[in-house]
Amino acid sequence: MTERFGGMEFGLPRVTRAFHRYWREEVGSDVDVLMAYTVDMPTYQVEAVLIDALRLADSDVPAWAIEALWTLGTQEQHVLRDEGREGRDWLRLVIGLYRDHLLSKAPDSPVTAPPNPYLHLTGSVLDEIRLVADAMLVESLSYRRRYIPGVVPALELVAARADPDLAFRFFLHALAAYGPDIPRGQYERYVALGEQFEYGELLVQGYEHRVD
Numbered sequence: 001m002t003e004r005f006g007g008m009e010f011g012l013p014r015v016t017r018a019f020h021r022y023w024r025e026e027v028g029s030d031v032d033v034l035m036a037y038t039v040d041m042p043t044y045q046v047e048a049v050l051i052d053a054l055r056l057a058d059s060d061v062p063a064w065a066i067e068a069l070w071t072l073g074t075q076e077q078h079v080l081r082d083e084g085r086e087g088r089d090w091l092r093l094v095i096g097l098y099r100d101h102l103l104s105k106a107p108d109s110p111v112t113a114p115p116n117p118y119l120h121l122t123g124s125v126l127d128e129i130r131l132v133a134d135a136m137l138v139e140s141l142s143y144r145r146r147y148i149p150g151v152v153p154a155l156e157l158v159a160a161r162a163d164p165d166l167a168f169r170f171f172l173h174a175l176a177a178y179g180p181d182i183p184r185g186q187y188e189r190y191v192a193l194g195e196q197f198e199y200g201e202l203l204v205q206g207y208e209h210r211v212d
Contacts, residue, residue, distance in 0.1 A: 007200020011052035013169045016073025038101050050098040052166050053091045054113035059162035063087035065154035069170045072151055118165045125164040129155050129171055135180035165197050172207055181212035
């Protein structure tokens with residue numbers, strides 16, 4: 001099966017990682033971080049962020065859910081409300097910046113999201129989120145973590161109302177932050193889902209350490 005985007009992490013979950021601990025000192029404003037991501041980045045990776053943002057912005061997923069997953073992805077290094085930004089407005093900003101960048105490089109770049117070929121996997125993604133929801137909530141409330149309100153409901157909303165593919169990629173981030181240990185069979189289902197989403201094997205295998 002062909003690996004999407006060279007088998008690497010992609011889209012909104014990947015760009016959240018650009019907001020590392022020292023982004024203010026090293027880059028400047030949050031808009032500067034978004035644009036720095038495009039430097040030396042293959043066009044298809046920027047396009048992947050645009051498509052994720054378009055699908056999420058065009059859905060009826062509430063702003064608080066968008067903000068919760070963004071906070072999760074940035075590991076709390078860029079909290080939208082603390083920056084005076086609202087979730088859906090932030091997505092529109094991402095869309096505008098990346099659409100303009102792509103059109104300057106490739107005039108045939110998409111201005112709307114293409115049909116989503118993964119909607120049939122919505123139920124499977126929701127099942128996996130719900131299976132560990134209680135355990136992730138307990139872990140998120142432990143003294144070792146800073147609680148991000150609404151992460152699990154946000155994952156469910158994105159899967160059901162926007163894009164199960166995007167929800168699953170953010171779900172992997174949630175596993176890294178709050179995930180309980182899981183049995184081998186459960187992990188193998190994640191791998192199988194990754195194959196159906198056409199991920200590179202390393203995207204899911206990076207979470208094998210959660211196997212009990």
